[in-house]
Amino acid sequence: MDLFSSEVIKNILPFDGITNYHGVILDKDQCSFYYKRLMETIQFKNDEAIIFGKKIITKRKVAWYGESEFSYTYSKVTKTANIFTQELLELKKLIEEESGETYNSCLLNLYHSGDEGMAYHSDGEKMLKKDGAIASLSLGAERKFSFKHKESKKRIDIVLEKGSLLVMKKGTQTHWLHRLPPTKKVNSPRINLTFRSIEL
Template identity: 80%
Template sequence: MDLFSSETTKNILPFDGVTNYHGIVLDKNQLDFFYKKLLTTIQWKNDEALIFGKIIITKRKVAWYGYKEFSYTYSGITKTALLFTEELLILKKIVEKESGETYNSCLLNLYHSGSEGMAYHSDSEKMLKKDGAIASLSLGAERKFSFKHKENKKRVDIVLENGSLLVMKTGTQTNWLHRLPPTKKINSPRINLTFRTIER
C-alpha cells in the first residue's frame, strides 16, 4: 500500500494509467464560500442503484449538472442533468485551468460522514469520453481514496485534502478500480465534484 498526501502533479499510479494529484487549488475564503453554498443550494437527492433487480436507495446524496440536459446512466439508473449553477461554472473554470482539460458536466456526491463511502468501481459508462479526464474536487472532510489494479490487485491510497484536485486520465478507468472507503474517524460532511465530458 502506498499512501500519498502531497501537493504535486506527479502521476500517483505506478503503471497502466495516469492520475495526477494537484493538491489544494482553492484558498480558505473560496473553500468556506463554496462549501456552504453547495451544501445549501445544490438540489441534492439520495442516490439510487439497481442491484439484482432491486432499487437500493443510499444515504449518500448526489446531484447531476451540465451545460444542457444530458442523460447519464450508471448503476442501472438514468439521471437527467440540471443546468450548471453560477458557482459550478466558477469551479469548473478553476478546475479546467489547473488540469488543462475541458468538461461539460459534473456529478456531485455528498457524504454526510465517514460512515458513507463508495465501493470499488470504474467510471467507464459508454456516454463518457473514451479515456477522457475526470477531475475530482474535494470540499470538506479529508478522506482516504483508494485505487486497485484490475489484474494484479496493486493498491494505491491517497488522502484527498479539503480543496484538493485529483485528475484521472488515460488508462485509469480501463485498468484501475477506485473507491472511497468508509471510516469511523470522520464525523463531518464531504462534497465531491467530479467534472467529466459526456459525448452524445
C-alpha cells in the same frame, strides 16, 4: 500498499494509467465559500442504483449538473442534468485551467460522515468520453481515497485534502478500480465534485 501524503504529486499511479494529484487549488476562504454555497443551492438527492435486480437507495446523496439537460445512465438508473449554477461554472473554469482539460458535466456526491463511502468501481459508462479526464474536487472533510489495479491488485491510497484536485485519465478507468472507504474517524460532511465529459 502505497500511501501518498498531501504533497503535490503528478501521476500517482505506477503504471497502466494517469491520475494526477494537483494538491490544494482552493484557499481556506474559497473552500468555505463554495462549500456553503453548494450546500445552499445544489439539489442533492439520495442516490439510486439497480444491483442484482434490486433497487438500492443510498445514504449518500448525489446531484447531476451540465451545460444542457442531457441524460446520463449509471448503475442502470438514468438521470437528467440540471443546468450548471454560477458556482459550478466558476469551479469548472478553474479546474479546466488547472488540468488543461474541458468538461461539460458534473456529478456531485454528498457524504454526510465517514460512515458513508463508495465501493470499488471504475467509471466506464458508454456515455463518457473514451479515456476522457474525470476531475475530482474535494470540499469539506478530508478522506482517504484508494485505487486497486484490476489484475495485479496493487493498491494506492491517497488522502484527499480540502480544496484538492485529483484528475483521472488515460487508462485509469480501464485498468484501475477506485473507492472511498468508510471510516469512523470522520464525523463531518464531504462534498465531492466530479467534472467529466459526456459524449452527446
